[in-house]
Amino acid sequence: MNPIKKFFQTIADLWSLIVGLQITGKYFCQRQVTVHYPRKEIDPEINKTYRGHIELVASPKDPTKPKCISCLMCVSACPSGCITVVKSKPPKLSPEEEQAIKDAEARGEKVKKPSAPKEPAQWKYDFSLCSLCGTCIEACAVDSIQFSNELYVVGTSRNDFKYDLLARLKSQAEKRGPVAESKPEAETKEA
Protein backbone atom coordinates (compact mmCIF):
# COMPACT_ATOMS: atom_id res chain seq x y z
CA MET A 1 0.00 0.00 0.00
CA ASN A 2 1.46 3.34 -0.94
CA PRO A 3 1.87 5.94 1.79
CA ILE A 4 -0.81 8.28 0.49
CA LYS A 5 -3.37 5.51 0.32
CA LYS A 6 -2.32 4.40 3.80
CA PHE A 7 -2.77 7.95 5.09
CA PHE A 8 -6.34 8.19 3.84
CA GLN A 9 -7.10 4.65 4.98
CA THR A 10 -6.04 5.61 8.52
CA ILE A 11 -8.29 8.67 8.41
CA ALA A 12 -11.18 6.53 7.17
CA ASP A 13 -10.55 3.96 9.90
CA LEU A 14 -11.17 6.64 12.51
CA TRP A 15 -14.84 5.95 11.82
CA SER A 16 -14.49 2.86 14.02
CA LEU A 17 -14.02 5.20 16.99
CA ILE A 18 -17.49 6.63 16.31
CA VAL A 19 -18.89 3.10 15.99
CA GLY A 20 -17.43 2.24 19.41
CA LEU A 21 -19.03 5.30 20.96
CA GLN A 22 -22.36 4.37 19.36
CA ILE A 23 -22.21 0.90 20.89
CA THR A 24 -21.41 2.05 24.41
CA GLY A 25 -23.91 4.89 24.05
CA LYS A 26 -26.59 2.38 23.10
CA TYR A 27 -25.78 0.25 26.14
CA PHE A 28 -25.87 3.36 28.31
CA CYS A 29 -29.48 4.00 27.33
CA GLN A 30 -30.63 0.40 27.67
CA ARG A 31 -32.21 -1.11 30.78
CA GLN A 32 -29.83 -2.47 33.41
CA VAL A 33 -29.55 -6.20 33.83
CA THR A 34 -28.32 -6.23 37.44
CA VAL A 35 -30.64 -7.81 40.01
CA HIS A 36 -30.39 -5.95 43.33
CA TYR A 37 -29.97 -9.04 45.47
CA PRO A 38 -31.32 -8.54 48.96
CA ARG A 39 -34.37 -6.72 47.60
CA LYS A 40 -34.91 -8.83 44.49
CA GLU A 41 -33.97 -12.35 43.50
CA ILE A 42 -33.31 -13.93 40.17
CA ASP A 43 -36.20 -15.56 38.32
CA PRO A 44 -36.14 -19.26 39.34
CA GLU A 45 -36.48 -20.27 35.67
CA ILE A 46 -33.07 -18.72 34.93
CA ASN A 47 -31.78 -20.23 38.14
CA LYS A 48 -32.24 -23.75 36.74
CA THR A 49 -29.02 -23.41 34.77
CA TYR A 50 -27.05 -22.81 37.95
CA ARG A 51 -24.98 -25.64 39.46
CA GLY A 52 -24.93 -25.10 43.21
CA HIS A 53 -24.08 -27.50 46.02
CA ILE A 54 -25.10 -31.17 45.71
CA GLU A 55 -28.42 -32.52 46.91
CA LEU A 56 -30.15 -35.91 47.10
CA VAL A 57 -32.61 -37.14 44.47
CA ALA A 58 -35.89 -38.40 45.87
CA SER A 59 -36.95 -41.93 45.10
CA PRO A 60 -39.94 -42.13 42.76
CA LYS A 61 -42.01 -44.03 45.33
CA ASP A 62 -41.47 -41.84 48.38
CA PRO A 63 -40.48 -38.20 47.77
CA THR A 64 -39.27 -37.85 51.38
CA LYS A 65 -36.65 -40.57 50.97
CA PRO A 66 -33.62 -40.63 48.67
CA LYS A 67 -32.81 -43.20 46.02
CA CYS A 68 -29.55 -43.74 47.91
CA ILE A 69 -28.59 -47.31 48.79
CA SER A 70 -25.74 -46.35 51.19
CA CYS A 71 -23.11 -47.99 49.01
CA LEU A 72 -20.63 -45.26 50.07
CA MET A 73 -19.24 -44.89 46.52
CA CYS A 74 -19.66 -41.13 46.76
CA VAL A 75 -17.76 -41.02 50.05
CA SER A 76 -14.79 -42.86 48.59
CA ALA A 77 -14.93 -40.88 45.34
CA CYS A 78 -15.02 -37.45 46.98
CA PRO A 79 -11.56 -35.83 46.75
CA SER A 80 -12.36 -33.29 49.46
CA GLY A 81 -13.89 -35.69 51.96
CA CYS A 82 -16.95 -33.56 52.43
CA ILE A 83 -19.55 -36.34 52.40
CA THR A 84 -20.44 -38.43 55.45
CA VAL A 85 -22.94 -41.25 55.00
CA VAL A 86 -23.99 -43.43 57.93
CA LYS A 87 -25.61 -46.77 57.09
CA SER A 88 -28.80 -47.89 58.83
CA LYS A 89 -28.49 -50.60 61.46
CA PRO A 90 -30.58 -53.79 61.18
CA PRO A 91 -33.82 -53.53 63.14
CA LYS A 92 -33.59 -54.62 66.80
CA LEU A 93 -35.34 -57.92 67.44
CA SER A 94 -37.46 -58.59 70.47
CA PRO A 95 -36.09 -61.29 72.89
CA GLU A 96 -38.75 -63.77 71.74
CA GLU A 97 -37.82 -63.41 68.10
CA GLU A 98 -34.12 -63.78 68.94
CA GLN A 99 -34.92 -66.90 70.90
CA ALA A 100 -36.92 -68.28 68.01
CA ILE A 101 -34.00 -67.73 65.61
CA LYS A 102 -31.57 -69.39 67.99
CA ASP A 103 -33.87 -72.36 68.35
CA ALA A 104 -34.20 -72.73 64.60
CA GLU A 105 -30.41 -72.56 64.17
CA ALA A 106 -29.97 -75.22 66.85
CA ARG A 107 -32.35 -77.41 64.89
CA GLY A 108 -30.06 -76.99 61.87
CA GLU A 109 -32.53 -74.95 59.80
CA LYS A 110 -31.45 -72.10 57.59
CA VAL A 111 -32.76 -68.87 59.09
CA LYS A 112 -33.02 -65.51 57.33
CA LYS A 113 -31.95 -62.79 59.73
CA PRO A 114 -33.68 -59.44 59.08
CA SER A 115 -31.13 -57.36 57.12
CA ALA A 116 -30.46 -53.65 57.51
CA PRO A 117 -32.51 -51.36 55.29
CA LYS A 118 -30.55 -49.93 52.35
CA GLU A 119 -31.48 -46.33 52.94
CA PRO A 120 -28.94 -44.20 54.82
CA ALA A 121 -29.43 -43.19 58.43
CA GLN A 122 -27.52 -39.97 57.99
CA TRP A 123 -26.33 -38.06 54.95
CA LYS A 124 -24.10 -35.14 55.99
CA TYR A 125 -22.46 -32.77 53.51
CA ASP A 126 -19.91 -30.06 54.29
CA PHE A 127 -20.26 -27.38 51.59
CA SER A 128 -17.33 -25.42 53.01
CA LEU A 129 -14.99 -28.22 51.87
CA CYS A 130 -16.73 -29.10 48.60
CA SER A 131 -15.07 -28.09 45.33
CA LEU A 132 -18.18 -28.82 43.24
CA CYS A 133 -16.22 -31.26 41.07
CA GLY A 134 -19.22 -33.57 40.56
CA THR A 135 -17.20 -36.77 41.06
CA CYS A 136 -19.75 -38.03 43.59
CA ILE A 137 -22.51 -37.56 41.03
CA GLU A 138 -20.58 -39.63 38.49
CA ALA A 139 -19.74 -42.27 41.10
CA CYS A 140 -23.29 -42.69 42.37
CA ALA A 141 -24.61 -46.11 41.33
CA VAL A 142 -28.30 -45.16 41.52
CA ASP A 143 -28.17 -41.51 40.40
CA SER A 144 -29.17 -40.33 43.83
CA ILE A 145 -27.03 -37.15 43.82
CA GLN A 146 -27.46 -34.06 41.68
CA PHE A 147 -26.40 -30.43 41.67
CA SER A 148 -29.00 -28.18 43.24
CA ASN A 149 -29.73 -24.76 41.80
CA GLU A 150 -29.40 -23.08 45.17
CA LEU A 151 -27.90 -19.69 44.25
CA TYR A 152 -28.37 -17.67 47.43
CA VAL A 153 -26.27 -19.54 49.98
CA VAL A 154 -25.59 -17.21 52.88
CA GLY A 155 -24.25 -18.00 56.33
CA THR A 156 -22.65 -16.32 59.28
CA SER A 157 -20.49 -19.21 60.47
CA ARG A 158 -18.71 -22.24 59.09
CA ASN A 159 -21.32 -24.53 60.61
CA ASP A 160 -24.02 -22.91 58.45
CA PHE A 161 -22.52 -24.75 55.49
CA LYS A 162 -22.72 -28.21 57.00
CA TYR A 163 -25.94 -29.54 55.58
CA ASP A 164 -28.07 -32.52 56.55
CA LEU A 165 -29.24 -33.47 53.08
CA LEU A 166 -31.82 -35.99 54.32
CA ALA A 167 -33.58 -33.25 56.27
CA ARG A 168 -33.28 -30.97 53.23
CA LEU A 169 -34.92 -33.57 51.01
CA LYS A 170 -37.72 -34.02 53.53
CA SER A 171 -38.44 -30.31 53.79
CA GLN A 172 -38.34 -30.00 50.00
CA ALA A 173 -40.84 -32.83 49.67
CA GLU A 174 -43.10 -31.19 52.26
CA LYS A 175 -42.94 -27.90 50.38
CA ARG A 176 -43.68 -29.57 47.09
CA GLY A 177 -46.31 -31.90 48.58
CA PRO A 178 -49.47 -29.85 48.12
CA VAL A 179 -48.44 -28.94 44.56
CA ALA A 180 -47.98 -32.60 43.63
CA GLU A 181 -51.41 -33.46 45.01
CA SER A 182 -53.22 -30.65 43.27
CA LYS A 183 -51.74 -31.44 39.88
CA PRO A 184 -53.59 -34.70 39.16
CA GLU A 185 -56.87 -32.97 40.06
CA ALA A 186 -56.27 -30.35 37.44
CA GLU A 187 -55.52 -33.04 34.90
CA THR A 188 -58.70 -34.92 35.67
CA LYS A 189 -60.71 -31.74 35.30
CA GLU A 190 -59.26 -31.17 31.88
CA ALA A 191 -60.00 -34.76 30.89
Next chain:
Amino acid sequence: MNGIATELIRIVVGLVAVAAFVGLNGLVLVYAERKGAGHFQRRPGPFEVGPHGVIQPIADALKLIGKQLFTPENADPFLFWLAPLLSFFPVLLLFVPLPFGPVLTVWEVDLGLLLILAFAGINVLALLLAGWASNNKYGLLGAGRAVAQSVAYEIPLLLTVLAIAFQSGTLNLSTIVSQQGSWPWQWNIVTQPLAFIIYLISALGETNRAPFDLPEAESELTAGFHTEYSGMGFGMFFLAEYANMIVVSGVCTALFLGGWKGPFVDGFWWYLVKVYALLGAMIWFRWTYPRVRFDQLLNINWKWLLPLATLNLLGTAFLMKVF
Protein backbone atom coordinates in the same frame (compact mmCIF):
# COMPACT_ATOMS: atom_id res chain seq x y z
CA MET B 1 -1.28 50.26 48.88
CA ASN B 2 -5.05 49.91 49.01
CA GLY B 3 -5.05 48.53 45.46
CA ILE B 4 -2.60 45.76 46.36
CA ALA B 5 -4.66 44.83 49.42
CA THR B 6 -7.86 44.44 47.42
CA GLU B 7 -6.04 42.40 44.78
CA LEU B 8 -4.62 40.14 47.50
CA ILE B 9 -8.02 39.66 49.10
CA ARG B 10 -9.48 38.85 45.69
CA ILE B 11 -6.80 36.23 45.06
CA VAL B 12 -7.13 34.63 48.50
CA VAL B 13 -10.93 34.49 48.30
CA GLY B 14 -10.64 33.19 44.76
CA LEU B 15 -8.19 30.44 45.75
CA VAL B 16 -10.42 29.33 48.62
CA ALA B 17 -13.39 29.25 46.26
CA VAL B 18 -11.34 27.29 43.74
CA ALA B 19 -10.26 24.79 46.42
CA ALA B 20 -13.92 24.30 47.42
CA PHE B 21 -14.92 23.98 43.75
CA VAL B 22 -12.19 21.39 43.13
CA GLY B 23 -13.15 19.38 46.21
CA LEU B 24 -16.86 19.36 45.39
CA ASN B 25 -16.17 18.59 41.78
CA GLY B 26 -13.99 15.69 42.84
CA LEU B 27 -16.99 14.22 44.66
CA VAL B 28 -19.36 14.87 41.77
CA LEU B 29 -16.98 13.50 39.15
CA VAL B 30 -16.14 10.37 41.15
CA TYR B 31 -19.86 9.69 41.37
CA ALA B 32 -20.43 10.50 37.70
CA GLU B 33 -17.49 8.34 36.66
CA ARG B 34 -18.63 5.31 38.64
CA LYS B 35 -22.27 5.72 37.66
CA GLY B 36 -21.21 6.18 34.05
CA ALA B 37 -18.98 3.11 34.20
CA GLY B 38 -21.92 1.15 35.55
CA HIS B 39 -24.46 2.31 33.04
CA PHE B 40 -22.14 1.80 30.07
CA GLN B 41 -21.93 -1.83 31.16
CA ARG B 42 -25.65 -2.04 32.04
CA ARG B 43 -24.89 -2.13 35.77
CA PRO B 44 -26.35 0.30 38.32
CA GLY B 45 -22.98 1.51 39.64
CA PRO B 46 -22.81 2.56 43.31
CA PHE B 47 -26.28 2.03 44.75
CA GLU B 48 -26.24 1.16 48.44
CA VAL B 49 -24.98 4.29 50.24
CA GLY B 50 -27.79 6.80 50.15
CA PRO B 51 -30.48 6.96 47.48
CA HIS B 52 -28.91 5.66 44.24
CA GLY B 53 -25.54 5.78 46.01
CA VAL B 54 -25.21 9.56 46.05
CA ILE B 55 -23.33 9.54 49.37
CA GLN B 56 -20.82 6.96 48.09
CA PRO B 57 -18.11 9.54 47.16
CA ILE B 58 -18.35 11.09 50.64
CA ALA B 59 -17.96 7.64 52.21
CA ASP B 60 -14.95 7.03 49.95
CA ALA B 61 -13.44 10.37 50.88
CA LEU B 62 -13.90 9.69 54.61
CA LYS B 63 -12.28 6.29 54.18
CA LEU B 64 -9.32 7.83 52.36
CA ILE B 65 -8.89 10.53 55.02
CA GLY B 66 -9.09 7.98 57.81
CA LYS B 67 -6.48 5.61 56.41
CA GLN B 68 -2.92 5.34 57.68
CA LEU B 69 -0.27 7.22 55.76
CA PHE B 70 2.36 4.61 55.10
CA THR B 71 5.88 5.25 53.86
CA PRO B 72 7.50 2.18 52.30
CA GLU B 73 10.86 0.95 53.46
CA ASN B 74 13.85 2.50 51.65
CA ALA B 75 11.63 5.20 50.16
CA ASP B 76 12.81 8.79 50.30
CA PRO B 77 10.29 10.18 52.81
CA PHE B 78 10.74 13.84 51.88
CA LEU B 79 10.30 13.40 48.13
CA PHE B 80 7.70 10.69 48.69
CA TRP B 81 5.40 13.07 50.56
CA LEU B 82 6.36 16.11 48.50
CA ALA B 83 5.05 14.51 45.32
CA PRO B 84 1.30 14.42 46.15
CA LEU B 85 1.43 18.01 47.41
CA LEU B 86 3.31 19.06 44.29
CA SER B 87 0.72 17.30 42.20
CA PHE B 88 -2.30 18.91 43.84
CA PHE B 89 -1.46 22.48 44.82
CA PRO B 90 -0.24 23.88 41.46
CA VAL B 91 -3.55 22.72 39.99
CA LEU B 92 -5.39 25.28 42.11
CA LEU B 93 -3.35 27.98 40.38
CA LEU B 94 -4.53 26.75 36.98
CA PHE B 95 -8.07 27.84 37.85
CA VAL B 96 -6.99 31.44 38.43
CA PRO B 97 -7.23 32.70 34.80
CA LEU B 98 -10.19 30.51 33.79
CA PRO B 99 -13.13 32.77 32.73
CA PHE B 100 -16.10 31.10 34.39
CA GLY B 101 -18.35 34.04 33.60
CA PRO B 102 -18.26 37.62 32.28
CA VAL B 103 -16.91 38.83 35.64
CA LEU B 104 -16.41 35.47 37.35
CA THR B 105 -12.65 35.12 37.00
CA VAL B 106 -10.35 34.85 40.00
CA TRP B 107 -7.77 37.09 38.39
CA GLU B 108 -7.73 38.19 34.81
CA VAL B 109 -4.19 37.63 33.60
CA ASP B 110 -3.02 38.89 30.22
CA LEU B 111 -0.85 35.80 29.81
CA GLY B 112 -3.49 33.45 31.23
CA LEU B 113 -2.92 30.71 28.68
CA LEU B 114 0.83 30.79 29.24
CA LEU B 115 0.28 30.59 33.01
CA ILE B 116 -1.91 27.51 32.64
CA LEU B 117 0.51 25.76 30.29
CA ALA B 118 3.51 26.60 32.49
CA PHE B 119 2.01 25.39 35.75
CA ALA B 120 0.43 22.33 34.15
CA GLY B 121 3.99 21.14 33.52
CA ILE B 122 4.63 20.79 37.26
CA ASN B 123 2.30 17.82 37.37
CA VAL B 124 4.81 15.80 35.32
CA LEU B 125 7.49 16.50 37.90
CA ALA B 126 5.14 15.37 40.67
CA LEU B 127 4.43 12.09 38.92
CA LEU B 128 8.15 11.53 38.31
CA LEU B 129 8.97 12.21 41.97
CA ALA B 130 6.15 9.95 43.15
CA GLY B 131 7.34 7.02 41.08
CA TRP B 132 11.01 7.63 41.77
CA ALA B 133 10.78 8.20 45.52
CA SER B 134 8.54 5.23 46.28
CA ASN B 135 11.37 2.78 45.48
CA ASN B 136 9.05 0.46 43.60
CA LYS B 137 9.54 -1.00 40.15
CA TYR B 138 5.95 -0.40 39.10
CA GLY B 139 6.12 3.14 40.44
CA LEU B 140 9.29 3.82 38.48
CA LEU B 141 7.89 2.33 35.27
CA GLY B 142 4.75 4.40 35.68
CA ALA B 143 6.78 7.53 36.31
CA GLY B 144 8.90 6.88 33.21
CA ARG B 145 5.79 6.45 31.13
CA ALA B 146 4.21 9.56 32.64
CA VAL B 147 7.20 11.69 31.71
CA ALA B 148 7.53 10.38 28.16
CA GLN B 149 3.80 10.75 27.60
CA SER B 150 3.24 14.16 29.15
CA VAL B 151 6.28 15.71 27.51
CA ALA B 152 5.21 14.36 24.14
CA TYR B 153 1.56 15.34 24.37
CA GLU B 154 2.32 18.84 25.62
CA ILE B 155 3.72 19.80 22.22
CA PRO B 156 0.61 19.31 20.04
CA LEU B 157 -1.45 20.80 22.86
CA LEU B 158 0.70 23.91 22.80
CA LEU B 159 0.59 24.13 19.01
CA THR B 160 -3.21 23.98 18.88
CA VAL B 161 -3.51 26.55 21.65
CA LEU B 162 -1.07 28.72 19.72
CA ALA B 163 -3.26 28.50 16.61
CA ILE B 164 -6.14 30.00 18.59
CA ALA B 165 -3.81 32.61 20.06
CA PHE B 166 -2.69 33.57 16.52
CA GLN B 167 -6.28 33.87 15.45
CA SER B 168 -7.34 35.93 18.46
CA GLY B 169 -4.13 37.89 18.85
CA THR B 170 -4.12 37.42 22.61
CA LEU B 171 -3.24 34.96 25.38
CA ASN B 172 -5.94 36.34 27.67
CA LEU B 173 -8.70 33.74 28.00
CA SER B 174 -11.40 36.32 28.79
CA THR B 175 -10.56 38.26 25.63
CA ILE B 176 -10.59 35.07 23.55
CA VAL B 177 -14.08 34.28 24.89
CA SER B 178 -15.37 37.81 24.28
CA GLN B 179 -14.21 37.62 20.65
CA GLN B 180 -16.53 34.66 20.05
CA GLY B 181 -20.27 34.95 19.54
CA SER B 182 -23.22 33.44 21.35
CA TRP B 183 -24.28 30.93 18.72
CA PRO B 184 -22.39 27.72 17.98
CA TRP B 185 -21.45 28.82 14.43
CA GLN B 186 -19.69 31.87 15.90
CA TRP B 187 -17.37 29.77 18.03
CA ASN B 188 -13.72 29.02 17.29
CA ILE B 189 -14.50 25.34 16.74
CA VAL B 190 -15.94 26.30 13.33
CA THR B 191 -12.74 27.96 12.16
CA GLN B 192 -10.39 25.50 13.89
CA PRO B 193 -12.05 22.04 13.84
CA LEU B 194 -8.74 20.20 13.39
CA ALA B 195 -7.20 22.09 16.30
CA PHE B 196 -10.20 21.14 18.45
CA ILE B 197 -9.81 17.43 17.71
CA ILE B 198 -6.05 17.51 18.28
CA TYR B 199 -6.56 19.47 21.49
CA LEU B 200 -9.09 16.93 22.76
CA ILE B 201 -6.79 13.97 22.05
CA SER B 202 -3.74 15.63 23.57
CA ALA B 203 -5.79 16.71 26.57
CA LEU B 204 -6.68 13.06 27.20
CA GLY B 205 -2.98 12.20 26.92
CA GLU B 206 -1.96 15.12 29.12
CA THR B 207 -4.36 14.24 31.94
CA ASN B 208 -3.45 10.52 31.76
CA ARG B 209 -7.03 9.57 31.01
CA ALA B 210 -8.06 6.38 29.26
CA PRO B 211 -7.29 5.35 26.54
CA PHE B 212 -3.96 7.02 27.36
CA ASP B 213 -3.80 6.03 31.05
CA LEU B 214 -0.47 4.24 30.75
CA PRO B 215 1.23 5.79 33.81
CA GLU B 216 -1.28 4.10 36.08
CA ALA B 217 -2.27 1.18 33.83
CA GLU B 218 -3.83 -0.98 36.53
CA SER B 219 -3.64 -4.27 34.62
CA GLU B 220 0.07 -3.86 33.88
CA LEU B 221 1.59 -1.74 36.65
CA THR B 222 -0.81 -2.39 39.57
CA ALA B 223 -1.33 1.36 39.97
CA GLY B 224 1.73 2.85 38.30
CA PHE B 225 3.28 5.87 39.97
CA HIS B 226 0.88 5.86 42.96
CA THR B 227 1.24 2.15 43.77
CA GLU B 228 2.81 2.82 47.16
CA TYR B 229 0.51 5.65 48.26
CA SER B 230 -2.20 5.09 50.81
CA GLY B 231 -4.91 7.29 52.23
CA MET B 232 -4.82 10.95 51.27
CA GLY B 233 -1.48 10.54 49.48
CA PHE B 234 -3.41 8.66 46.84
CA GLY B 235 -6.38 10.98 47.39
CA MET B 236 -4.28 14.00 46.41
CA PHE B 237 -3.25 12.41 43.10
CA PHE B 238 -6.86 11.46 42.54
CA LEU B 239 -8.13 14.97 43.20
CA ALA B 240 -5.36 16.44 41.08
CA GLU B 241 -6.31 14.18 38.17
CA TYR B 242 -9.94 15.27 38.32
CA ALA B 243 -8.96 18.92 38.78
CA ASN B 244 -6.70 18.62 35.72
CA MET B 245 -9.61 17.21 33.76
CA ILE B 246 -11.69 20.24 34.70
CA VAL B 247 -8.87 22.59 33.70
CA VAL B 248 -8.34 21.06 30.25
CA SER B 249 -12.11 21.02 29.69
CA GLY B 250 -12.34 24.60 30.92
CA VAL B 251 -9.56 25.78 28.61
CA CYS B 252 -11.12 23.85 25.73
CA THR B 253 -14.48 25.53 26.43
CA ALA B 254 -12.90 28.98 26.52
CA LEU B 255 -10.79 28.44 23.40
CA PHE B 256 -13.14 26.52 21.13
CA LEU B 257 -16.68 26.49 22.49
CA GLY B 258 -17.38 30.12 23.23
CA GLY B 259 -16.77 29.98 27.00
CA TRP B 260 -19.60 31.51 29.01
CA LYS B 261 -21.37 32.66 25.87
CA GLY B 262 -24.32 30.69 24.67
CA PRO B 263 -27.67 31.01 22.96
CA PHE B 264 -30.25 33.37 24.53
CA VAL B 265 -28.65 34.28 27.89
CA ASP B 266 -24.90 34.49 28.43
CA GLY B 267 -23.55 33.50 31.81
CA PHE B 268 -21.47 31.09 33.85
CA TRP B 269 -24.13 28.37 33.43
CA TRP B 270 -23.20 27.98 29.78
CA TYR B 271 -19.56 27.58 30.80
CA LEU B 272 -20.43 24.89 33.33
CA VAL B 273 -22.74 23.10 30.89
CA LYS B 274 -20.00 22.94 28.26
CA VAL B 275 -17.32 21.88 30.75
CA TYR B 276 -19.50 19.07 32.09
CA ALA B 277 -20.42 17.98 28.57
CA LEU B 278 -16.70 17.65 27.80
CA LEU B 279 -16.10 15.78 31.07
CA GLY B 280 -18.99 13.48 30.22
CA ALA B 281 -17.40 12.82 26.85
CA MET B 282 -14.10 11.99 28.58
CA ILE B 283 -15.89 9.47 30.79
CA TRP B 284 -17.61 8.05 27.73
CA PHE B 285 -14.24 7.67 25.96
CA ARG B 286 -12.76 5.95 28.99
CA TRP B 287 -15.40 3.24 29.02
CA THR B 288 -15.37 2.77 25.25
CA TYR B 289 -11.76 2.61 24.10
CA PRO B 290 -9.15 0.04 25.11
CA ARG B 291 -5.84 1.31 26.40
CA VAL B 292 -3.28 1.90 23.64
CA ARG B 293 0.16 0.27 23.72
CA PHE B 294 3.06 2.53 24.59
CA ASP B 295 4.57 2.56 21.08
CA GLN B 296 1.11 3.27 19.66
CA LEU B 297 0.73 6.11 22.13
CA LEU B 298 3.94 7.76 21.01
CA ASN B 299 3.27 7.00 17.33
CA ILE B 300 -0.10 8.75 17.53
CA ASN B 301 1.62 11.75 18.98
CA TRP B 302 4.81 12.07 16.92
CA LYS B 303 3.50 10.77 13.58
CA TRP B 304 0.01 12.24 13.57
CA LEU B 305 -0.81 14.90 16.12
CA LEU B 306 2.46 16.81 15.93
CA PRO B 307 2.64 17.14 12.09
CA LEU B 308 -1.06 17.91 11.85
CA ALA B 309 -0.87 20.51 14.61
CA THR B 310 2.16 22.10 12.97
CA LEU B 311 0.44 22.25 9.57
CA ASN B 312 -2.64 23.68 11.22
CA LEU B 313 -0.56 26.33 12.96
CA LEU B 314 1.29 27.24 9.74
CA GLY B 315 -2.01 27.42 7.84
CA THR B 316 -3.51 29.65 10.52
CA ALA B 317 -0.47 31.93 10.53
CA PHE B 318 -0.54 32.17 6.72
CA LEU B 319 -4.25 32.98 6.60
CA MET B 320 -3.96 35.53 9.43
CA LYS B 321 -1.12 37.26 7.55
CA VAL B 322 -2.88 37.31 4.19
CA PHE B 323 -6.36 38.40 5.32
